[in-house]
Amino acid sequence: MKKSSFVTLILGVISCLFFAMGMCMAMIPEWNAFRPGVIVGCVGIVFALLTVFVWRKMEHKQPIKISRKAVVTAIVGMVGIIILLCLIPLCKGLK
Known part of the structure; x- marks a missing residue:
């Protein structure tokens, strides 16, 4: 496995966990955590965007x-x- 694929895998898993946890926090009313859930979900989206940029940089591809x-x-x-x-x-x- 190439180093870029491994880094992308780790960052992708982290971003998915943050996004999924944020959406669960926001959508389950018993948790009373809508605002923190939206913030955690946005952190997951930022990690996903960061993953794309890091992967493209490690693969020596042109910027988007x-x-x-x-x-x-x-x-x-x-x-x-x-x-x-x-x-x-x-x-x-x-x-």
Whole structure:
């Protein structure tokens, strides 16, 4: 196993654990940890982004070039998710 693959594996596992624990903390109402859960989930996302940059650096690949199309696609996706998450509780209230 190459060193870059091992480092990526470790960082990926750490980021997944942080993200999953944060989402569990935020979504389980009995824990009363919504705000800390969101923070821990964001730490997991940051670790995931860090993993991508570290892996690309260790593999001697070019840095990721962010285009306008990629930014617009990400924004449209985020808006769609937010709208979906806002509509689900509204639909449950209509029943």
